[in-house]
Amino acid sequence: MSRFTVFFGTFVDTPTLGHLRIRPRTSLGVSSDGTIRFIKPESKNPLQDAQDFDKSLNSWEITVVDTLERQGSTFFFPGFIDTHVHASQYPNAGIFGSSTLLDWLEKYTFPLEAGLKDLESARKIYDRVLDKTLAHGTTTASYYTTIDADSSNLMAEICAKRGQRAFIGKVCMDQNSPEYYIETLSECQHSLQKVVNYIRNDLKDDKIKPIVTPRFAPTCSSDLMAWLGKTASEQELHIQTHLSENKKELKWVGELFPDSDSYTHVYDAHNLLTDKTVLAHCIHLSDEELELIKERKSGVSHCPISNSSITSGECQVRRFLDHNIKVGLGTDLSGGFDVSILCTARQALLVSRHLAMKEHDTERQEHIKLSVNDVLYLSTFGGAEVMDMDLQVGSFEVGKQFDTQLIDLESADSRVDVFEWQHAKWDKEDQDEANKGLFEDLLAKWLFTGDDRNTIRVWVAGKQVFPSLCS
Ligand SMILES: Nc1nc2[nH]cnc2c(=O)[nH]1
Numbered sequence: 057m058s059r060f061t062v063f064f065g066t067f068v069d070t071p072t073l074g075h076l077r078i079r080p081r082t083s084l085g086v087s088s089d090g091t092i093r094f095i096k097p098e099s100k101n102p103l104q105d106a107q108d109f110d111k112s113l114n115s116w117e118i119t120v121v122d123t124l125e126r127q128g129s130t131f132f133f134p135g136f137i138d139t140h141v142h143a144s145q146y147p148n149a150g151i152f153g154s155s156t157l158l159d160w161l162e163k164y165t166f167p168l169e170a171g172l173k174d175l176e177s178a179r180k181i182y183d184r185v186l187d188k189t190l191a192h193g194t195t196t197a198s199y200y201t202t203i204d205a206d207s208s209n210l211m212a213e214i215c216a217k218r219g220q221r222a223f224i225g226k227v228c229m230d231q232n233s234p235e236y237y238i239e240t241l242s243e244c245q246h247s248l249q250k251v252v253n254y255i256r257n258d259l260k261d262d263k264i265k266p267i268v269t270p271r272f273a274p275t276c277s278s279d280l281m282a283w284l285g286k287t288a289s290e291q292e293l294h295i296q297t298h299l300s301e302n303k304k305e306l307k308w309v310g311e312l313f314p315d316s317d318s319y320t321h322v323y324d325a326h327n328l329l330t331d332k333t334v335l336a337h338c339i340h341l342s343d344e345e346l347e348l349i350k351e352r353k354s355g356v357s358h359c360p361i362s363n364s365s366i367t368s369g370e371c372q373v374r375r376f377l378d379h380n381i382k383v384g385l386g387t388d389l390s391g392g393f394d395v396s397i398l399c400t401a402r403q404a405l406l407v408s409r410h411l412a413m414k415e416h417d418t419e420r421q422e423h424i425k426l427s428v429n430d431v432l433y434l435s436t437f438g439g440a441e442v443m444d445m446d447l448q449v450g451s452f453e454v455g456k457q458f459d460t461q462l463i464d465l466e467s468a469d470s471r472v473d474v475f476e477w478q479h480a481k482w483d484k485e486d487q488d489e490a491n492k493g494l495f496e497d498l499l500a501k502w503l504f505t506g507d508d509r510n511t512i513r514v515w516v517a518g519k520q521v522f523p524s525l526c527s
């Protein structure tokens with residue numbers, strides 16, 4: 057059992073919006089608790105670097121993961137963060153017909169979620185979600201499960217076993233829901249507490265956290281939302297919900313809560329907007345609502361595949377970023393059809409271009425467009441900020457956790473074709489600037505033409521989670 061691991065090769069991350077940081081010929085040391093202990097550029101000998109860092113380490117206690125030979129098109133990248141994903145809806149990925157939010161919920165979603173009360177079905181679905189998300193490089197996910205506590209606890213157990221960092225959101229809803237899929241206020245209070253207690257007192261895995269999950273305002277009574285806001289504050293819990301996704305939904309919220317100034321104000325009145333709140337969609341918001349979100353330091357989960365599929369609209373991501381509001385990406389299975397955050401990032405870029413095409417002023421047009429670097433930021437560091445975890449994950453820094461994917465653009469079955477002249481030639485130090493340009497192009501090739509076949513290994517907290525090492 058090694059006490060220390062050194063990763064050697066090219067490290068790419070996006071510590072600030074719009075900028076790629078590329079560090080070739082670098083060694084990065086990780087202790088057995090998954091913490092990055094040193095990052096050494098221009099390394100000649102990674103094993104020696106580890107022993108220089110900690111003189112008590114013997115060579116047999118150190119594992120070296122050396123990717124230098126394939127450095128032309130191979131690199132370490134921070135694990136993806138999916139800030140909004142309904143694990144329970146995975147079987148319906150791709151199945152949405154021509155529905156929009158409210159009829160989609162009635163027709164496809166509630167019946168599927170209700171069925172996960174059966175633990176055998178839940179296990180099959182949740183196991184598959186972990187297979188797929190880990191293989192696609194997702195190292196942290198903020199999950200919605202169902203209203204059922206036992207199967208939500210099962211999901212927490214599966215995430216812990218498979219090693220993913222996860223938020224487990226037992227869904228809360230006590231009104232305007234079908235009679236086969238609803239809880240009373242007291243049932244909901246009891247089942248949420250059961251999940252929180254299980255995760256905190258029985259599972260005891262720091263990487264797994266409960267998250268308070270009022271489904272959305274229409275299905276939550278004022279009493280329920282008030283209790284959830286109070287519980288989140290007293291028990292220091294994250295919160296996630298949906299906000300302003302669809303125009304009919306918006307109108308309905310106006311009718312249900314006529315005394316509130318806006319949809320966002322409904323959540324605020326129940327103390328649900330905090331610096332640990334994740335708001336999915338946020339498509340149809342006024343400037344006042346943006347200001348309120350900013351003031352409360354809540355984050356936005358942009359779910360472009362879902363927004364296009366169930367025709368909800370286009371989230372104005374640049375408007376949030378200009379307001380210094382935190383933005384991450386969400387797959388929103390199964391409003392969204394793809395488990396991949398890489399694919400979601402690609403769609404985020406395209407949706408921003410659709411928004412730009414509606415703009416007449418060319419300078420504004422350019423500003424609205426998200427770049428490759430922007431969407432890679434949203435998929436990692438942006439997501440970490442939204443989950444209030446940017447001190448722990450999202451980029452490569454000493455003191456952070458090693459949550460990482462190893463990308464090989466020329467893996468055995470890769471879709472990406474890299475031609476000889478497109479390789480970065482990192483062995484020639486005097487060509488680093490030109491190589492950085494080449495590498496930016498490789499990152500763009502990965503974003504637009506890559507997929508899970510390029511994600512060849514994944515680690516969470518320094519532990520390999522894909523390919524799985526457990527039988
Ligand atoms: N996309 C999406 N929006 C919702 N609003 C309320 N519930 C849901 C859901 O399951 N998915």
Ligand SMILES: [Zn+2]
Nearest residue numbers: 142298336388
């Ligand atoms: Zn959703």
